[in-house]
Amino acid sequence: MSAMPEPTPFVPDWPEPAARFLRDELPPPPSPPLDEVLTPRWAVWVRGAAEAKSAPPDYVLGALLSVCGSLVGNTRWASPWQGWAEPPILWTIAIGNPSMNKSPGLDAVLVPLKEVERTERDKVQSALTDWKASADVARLVESTWKEAVKAALKAGDAPPPRPKEANPGPEPVMPRLATQDATVEKLAVILAGQPRGALLSRDELAGWLQGMSRYSGGGSDRPFWLEAYGGRSYAVERMGRDPVYIDRLTVGVLGGIQPDRLRTLLLRSDDDGLLARFLPIWPQPAPIRRPSAPYDEAFIKSALQKMLTLRMATDESDTLRPWFVHFSEEARAMLDEFRKQAREWEGQAEGLLLSFIGKLPGMAVRVSLVLGMMAWASGEADEPYEITLAHFDSAMHLVERYLLPMARRAYADAAYSKGERAARRLVALIRDMGWRQFTSREVLRAERAGLATAEDLNPGLNVLEEVDIIHTVGVPPGPQGGRPQRLFNVNPALHRTRA
Numbered sequence: 012m013s014a015m016p017e018p019t020p021f022v023p024d025w026p027e028p029a030a031r032f033l034r035d036e037l038p039p040p041p042s043p044p045l046d047e048v049l050t051p052r053w054a055v056w057v058r059g060a061a062e063a064k065s066a067p068p069d070y071v072l073g074a075l076l077s078v079c080g081s082l083v084g085n086t087r088w089a090s091p092w093q094g095w096a097e098p099p100i101l102w103t104i105a106i107g108n109p110s111m112n113k114s115p116g117l118d119a120v121l122v123p124l125k126e127v128e129r130t131e132r133d134k135v136q137s138a139l140t141d142w143k144a145s146a147d148v149a150r151l152v153e154s155t156w157k158e159a160v161k162a163a164l165k166a167g168d169a170p171p172p173r174p175k176e177a178n179p180g181p182e183p184v185m186p187r188l189a190t191q192d193a194t195v196e197k198l199a200v201i202l203a204g205q206p207r208g209a210l211l212s213r214d215e216l217a218g219w220l221q222g223m224s225r226y227s228g229g230g231s232d233r234p235f236w237l238e239a240y241g242g243r244s245y246a247v248e249r250m251g252r253d254p255v256y257i258d259r260l261t262v263g264v265l266g267g268i269q270p271d272r273l274r275t276l277l278l279r280s281d282d283d284g285l286l287a288r289f290l291p292i293w294p295q296p297a298p299i300r301r302p303s304a305p306y307d308e309a310f311i312k313s314a315l316q317k318m319l320t321l322r323m324a325t326d327e328s329d330t331l332r333p334w335f336v337h338f339s340e341e342a343r344a345m346l347d348e349f350r351k352q353a354r355e356w357e358g359q360a361e362g363l364l365l366s367f368i369g370k371l372p373g374m375a376v377r378v379s380l381v382l383g384m385m386a387w388a389s390g391e392a393d394e395p396y397e398i399t400l401a402h403f404d405s406a407m408h409l410v411e412r413y414l415l416p417m418a419r420r421a422y423a424d425a426a427y428s429k430g431e432r433a434a435r436r437l438v439a440l441i442r443d444m445g446w447r448q449f450t451s452r453e454v455l456r457a458e459r460a461g462l463a464t465a466e467d468l469n470p471g472l473n474v475l476e477e478v479d480i481i482h483t484v485g486v487p488p489g490p491q492g493g494r495p496q497r498l499f500n501v502n503p504a505l506h507r508t509r510a
Contacts, residue, residue: 025502029478032438033505037423040294041416043069048382048405050391052310059306060119067294070116073103074265076290077210078120079318079388080381081263082188084208085242086321088333089380089398091346096335097376098242099384100208102264104216106273106293106421113267114214121189121212121265123312128188131319138183145179153177188319195235198262199247199255206258206331207323213266220276220286233285235260240288258330264289277363277422287366290374290414291421314388321384336380341400349375349407356415361431363422371410379406433471436461438480441501448484451497472499480505 045054045068057075061068080099090096105113152174160170184204189212193201201209213219238245239262248254268276270293277286323331338346353371360368379402383395395402440459441449451472454462462468475481481499 025504026479028480028502028504032435032475032478032480038416038420040069040420041413043072043294044408044412045072047412048409050386050389052389052391053385056307056310059302059304060311061116061297062300063302063306064112064115064119065297065299066112066116066119067297069292069294070105070107070111070113071119073105073290073292074117074120075385076101076378076381077103077263077265078124078189078315079385080377081208081210081261082124082315082318083321083381083384084261084263085259085331085333086207086323087380087384088242088335089338089376090335091338091343091376091398095376096333097373097380098208098259098261098333099377099380100240100242100261100263101374101377101381102240102289103266104273104289104291104421105265105267106270106291107267107296108269111294111296117212117265117267120311123308124189124210124315127312127315127319128186130316131186131188135183135185139185142179142183146182149177149179195232195247196255199245199257202257202260202262203255207321208259208261208263210263210265213264215272216264216266216268217272217276219266236262236264237285259333273421284366284370286422287363287370291417293417293421310389314385317388318384336383336395336398338398338403339400342379342398342403345400345403345407346372346376349411352411361428364418367418367422368415371415374414375403375406375410378409379403382406382409428470430470430474433461433467434474434478434480435471437468437471437475438505441481441505445506447501447503447506449499449501451499472497 043057045057049057049072053075057068057071061071064071080101083099085098088096088098105117107113156171156173156177163170187201187205187209189210190198190201191212191214193211198209198211211219235245235247239260242259242261244256244258245260246254246256324334326332350372353368356368356371357365376398379398380395382405383392383398383402386392387394436459437454440446440454440457440462444457446453451465451468454468455465462471472481476483480502482502484498484500
């Protein structure tokens with residue numbers, strides 16, 4: 012008699028799970044559309060600089076947008092219509108591991124900026140030396156005049172007028188185009204004397220982002236930086252210091268961050284819109300190869316120097332203000348359509364990505380002005396006294412085809428609800444452990460970030476049950492009558508589809 016076959020173990024009839032949990036959650040990076048949005052000279056320069064620095068051109072492009080925007084600063088603002096005006100300030104965060112050559116890519120723009128700043132400071136140094144000599148004389152004249160006033164008053168005579176030599180005039184201001192580690196108080200002093208604005212550049216932005224909420228006096232620097240993006244008036248008032256008033260607070264920000272540090276910030280940061288103001292740049296590594304030709308370092312220095320020739324306007328009270336570059340009617344119409352498109356994108360987004368999309372119309376307005384000023388600075392176009400259809404079309408292309416996909420990639424972990432984030436972490440843990448069945452206690456013992464407490468874990472379990480990736484199979488009693496455990500079966504498709 013032949014042996015009876017072994018009984019086939021019961022396998023539940025699993026429905027097809029939600030596909031979004033079966034694929035890599037990190038979208039691939041888009042390619043920078045250099046030829047579509049930059050003028051020919053700028054496109055060639057970005058490629059050459061990136062090759063020389065062994066860095067992706069994305070980093071060079073991001074640095075270029077932030078640096079040029081900060082140089083234009085308060086001299087020109089873009090205005091689609093009355094009641095809406097945007098400064099050209101753009102914040103860029105270069106994302107990548109240390110081997111990605113983030114810093115060399117950013118330095119392709121920052122080093123020429125520092126050289127231009129040095130040239131400008133040398134020019135002012137001579138005037139400052141002369142002013143200090145005049146100030147010394149003025150103090151002596153002032154002292155002599157005060158003694159003469161005292162003597163006249165004592166004798167009952169009319170006091171002599173104050174000599175014009177007692178006034179040395181305003182002290183020349185040393186330009187600070189970029190600063191690396193300035194406190195809010197120091198930046199306020201710089202901006203009060205340099206109303207066009209400035210740039211903050213940091214090799215690593217993680218410490219700056221974390222540190223701004225740990226001000227030793229018990230306050231926070233976040234309100235300052237939230238306003239620094241928008242160009243609004245601001246007063247820096249700290250105990251023991253004189254207040255500093257800034258008519259238009261505009262500071263560009265540029266720096267790098269490693270992916271793990273960014274992920275930590277995304278999960279722990281309050282959604283107050285600060286991170287959503289950044290243009291996240293996270294490309295693939297550049298190929299390792301020697302530069303094929305030298306790039307034109309003189310070109311960018313000349314262009315940056317030309318932007319420094321821009322001057323602010325004055326109002327009827329002789330107060331400095333920006334020149335407003337208005338939109339043409341065709342550009343306004345395109346902006347309207349873009350705003351409608353952004354509204355549709357908002358309906359499909361959550362979390363930080365939702366905040367980022369909400370800022371896209373204003374971001375596109377800023378980019379259109381920066382691109383127009385870059386074309387003028389390179390000598391390939393006249394200064395834009397109007398934002399044309401071509402200007403805004405280039406900006407919209409950059410935002411829609413590059414910056415938005417980059418944000419979807421960079422902010423993927425924070426673009427979901429709390430439950431969705433926990434569910435994705437749990438999927439990764441299940442795959443790593445090879446679990447076909449698991450308990451909630453096993454997950455907690457794994458001490459995986461974002462799943463280490465029941466409060467973090469339970470929303471993720473609920474999501475995965477809803478999309479048929481796990482099913483509850485019972486609640487066996489805990490050991491020795493302890494607290495019951497939650498036991499789950501895993502959809503086999505989760506392991507079959509692992510890349």
